[in-house]
Amino acid sequence: MTNKQRIDLIERFIREHKYADLHTLAERFSISLSTVRRALDQLAGRGVLRRHHGGASLIETDELAREYDFIARDERQADEKHVIARTIAEQVQPGMTVILDSGTSTYAVARLLVSKRLQVITNSLPIAGLFSEIGSLETIVTGGGIHNRLGALVGPLCEKSLEEIHADLAILGGAGITEAGVWNHNALIVAVQRKMLVAAERTIFALDSSKFGRKALSLTAPFEPRFTIVTDKSPATPISRAIQSAGAKFLVAE
Incomplete structure (x- = not known):
């Protein structure tokens, strides 16, 4: 799986569930916690989500x-x-x-x-x-x-x-x-x-x-x-x- 595909899957998961913690995402997609953090940082930079200690939540802008x-x-x-x-x-x-x-x-x-x-x-x-x-x-x-x-x-x-x-x-x-x-x-x-x-x-x-x-x-x-x-x-x-x-x-x- 490419990095882009991984980020897309994480984004889709958070859009569906509104919130996700690091461990849930790491287990769900079989990736390390550091990889999850980098993906969440990228999504936060795009305005998709808000980072929290231990996880992230979808920004409700609609x-x-x-x-x-x-x-x-x-x-x-x-x-x-x-x-x-x-x-x-x-x-x-x-x-x-x-x-x-x-x-x-x-x-x-x-x-x-x-x-x-x-x-x-x-x-x-x-x-x-x-x-x-x-x-x-x-x-x-x-x-x-x-x-x-x-x-x-x-x-x-x-x-x-x-x-x-x-x-x-x-x-x-x-x-x-x-x-x-x-x-x-x-x-x-x-x-x-x-x-x-x-x-x-x-x-x-x-x-x-x-x-x-x-x-x-x-x-x-x-x-x-x-x-x-x-x-x-x-x-x-x-x-x-x-x-x-x-x-x-x-x-x-x-």
Whole structure:
């Protein structure tokens, strides 16, 4: 087992049980106490947990997310989202300016960015709340009206604020992906995402395999060379061919 795999397993265990002591983790994963301590230190540095004498507990940072029914949606395809989020987070370098949209897949990425030195621009109230609690980065929240169910800022004020910024990278979600491009359900969200695409040098879409072949209300964008699609499985041939023909890339997270 690699160190990365070991840390992922420990993180998953603590997320499930909320607390774990050193001896339990050492016995569970057949590792030494010193190895457990190093793993917990790394997870604490990422804002996942809080270290205690003899163990660690999960940092509960999702109160605002729960208020917007965000957690229930976040738990769908949870394992796939975590793998995708980890792959995307590895591509985010310190010092970057990053746009994060309001989807649950993007929220999964945000959890892995809390310890990085970044400037983040978001229209997501749950993401802003997450970073205000434990983040070490600079967070800028767009203007706009609140979409109550999603906890997302949308509308003309949000779109206008995005027209006035520039970012190195945008990280967006979506409801579906076909040969035509990436789709989403809500026209207000799509309008905001299109402004984010214009504001960023390049864009990464976090799309788990349940989205393959699915259309929604609006086409967010056709594929472009500056797009990268990160998924948990290779898409069907027509979709992968369309991505490659447009000069875009797709990565299969592992």
